Amino acid sequence: MAVTRLAGVPSPARSRIGADRGPAAPGRRSRGGRPRSRVARLLRFAGIVPFVAYFAVFLVVPSVSVVSSAFETVGGNFTWANITAALQGTYLVSFEKSLELSAISAGLSAVLGTVVAIALASTANVAARRVVTSASAVFANTGGLPLAFAFIASLGNFGIVTKVLSAMGWNPYDHGFSIYTLTGLVVVYCYFLLPLMVLVMLPAVDGLRREWFEAASLLGARRRDAWRHVGIPVLAPAFLAALMVLFTDAFAAYATAAALTNGSIPIVPIQIGSLIEGNVLAGQQNVGDALGLGMIVVVAVAATLYARLQHRAARWQR
């Protein structure tokens, strides 16, 4: 009907009326007035297709699979048993160990990394800064088997550093230290977490303005007052956000711990690996998925905190 009535209408009016109805709508034209085809519109999104595909294959599909399997029996029926099993006994201990390991290694690395970042930000030695940041970028991305073997070769029972210290009369293994314990894992994790903290915190520390400290000083503040009232509060959101990143990084690390301790320390990723491989008990893969769901929840909480804190940091450092 509409087409029949529009047949004799002059073209400007027709296109105006037609604009409300469909094909010739201004909203479907490009800014220059040329009609935009469906293909052209689809092409606008072509650039993000690889990312979406990657995201779907390596994050969404596995996550959905883990979550659904966590509530299924081996036969595919709904059950709470996997969740219940994951929250008691050895598995609950593994969560406690994982949280302990992640919290200590992330906390230590965060504090020391911030100190290094502050030192780098305040040094006038540009070359030193460049060397340290470059080295940090390399160390922050070193992990897995090579890192584990590097530490075994250096700080293991018969490692070079251990031998040198022994020759000097102080064998760390005689004083309770072992690279194959939770303490040893903390030391190894700090190896890649501390440089990561330096890289993450350096821009935030660079954002501290000299004028804030000078103004505080002229208002009567000592150096520590200025840090207490201005420097630390301004850095706090960035620090806590970076701490979250380190925590999740440590919480999810698997290969280094597996290679170093051979599964003797029951952290969650190692438990999941054992359950999926069926090393301990056959048919327990779904409990592994329940542990995986627990990890997702922990990381999601950390990521939410990170996002909120990052938002506050961005607001202050505009």
Add this chain to the structure above:
Amino acid sequence: MGSETGTLEHEAAQRANGRHLDRSGVRVELVECERRFGDVAALDRFSLTIEPGELVALLGPSGCGKTTALRALAGLEQTDAGVVRIGGLDVTGLPPNRRELGMVFQAYSLFPNMTALDNVGFGLRLRKRDAPTRRRRARELLDLVGLAAQAGRFPHELSGGQQQRVALARALAVEPRVLLLDEPLSALDAKVRAQLRDEIRRIQLEMGITTLFVTHDQEEALSMADRVGVMASGRLQQLGPPDEVYERPVNAFVAEFVGSVSRVPATVGAGSTVEVLGGRIPLPDSQAAFAPGRRVDVLLRPESLAVRADPRGLGLVVRRSFLGPVMHVVVALPGKIEVLATLPSSSASEVVVGSAVSVEATGTPLFVTEPRELDA
């Protein structure tokens, strides 16, 4: 030094007890101060005295040392030599937090994690004033700078001009002995700058606080200051009231830096006169000793040049700028000389770009100096 420091603390204690010091300000002295950065002398035997309650503006090009002088007074920069006195007390070795100064920086000095109210109250918080007292005082000062309604806003929620007002209120909150202004208006747009300039001056006069103001903007310096100091190469070239610096510069640098001038070759004539642009004008009184016949350059203000449309004139108008009641006209003369003249807009209709004009020097030259070739 110890007793002097003790006196400062004693004065601070008096203030804390409510026995306020004389609010007419204190005398500030920088004596023979030196500061070098490598081979560059930022301060070269720099001396300056600011009388109680006075506003002195330090003016000069970038790198002349004006900010270093201010930072030396603040204690933010250590001098290599020299003495800094505030209220007669030697504070050279005192850290900034014990000098009892207030400072407004160029920009971005407000604490981003505090509201405007908390920024203003920060100094009082350090002085252990109770929360109601510091909130009341902070609100009074925010009201003084016209920002009472913005007390709860964070710095990033304020405009540049508002941030500088808060910075001024924060500096005044601690009742400083001296107020330091380090180009506080340079990051603001022209309208806000003019408005805030007047406000700063009003508040400074009301409080009678001794103030050192550093700027590269001569209009700001000349309009706000009781005295203007012109600096170059770490040294004070001239210090005096704005009209004196503008009208009676002590050297060619000051003459050329403050205001607009044209440099024109001339010859000293008999009877303390100088022959320039085909005419004869008197030498400045302070420079009457030049020998007759000597070649010199004279520095002439735009208002000391008369430009008339003249088909036989040797000048050629190359630019003109309409400035409301007056017109700026740039005229090219033989010998690659360009002069700037100011004409009433009403009489400049025939002086158009490309037209021939005659140029005549009137009155007394601002300054007479060696020809530029000899300077080089």
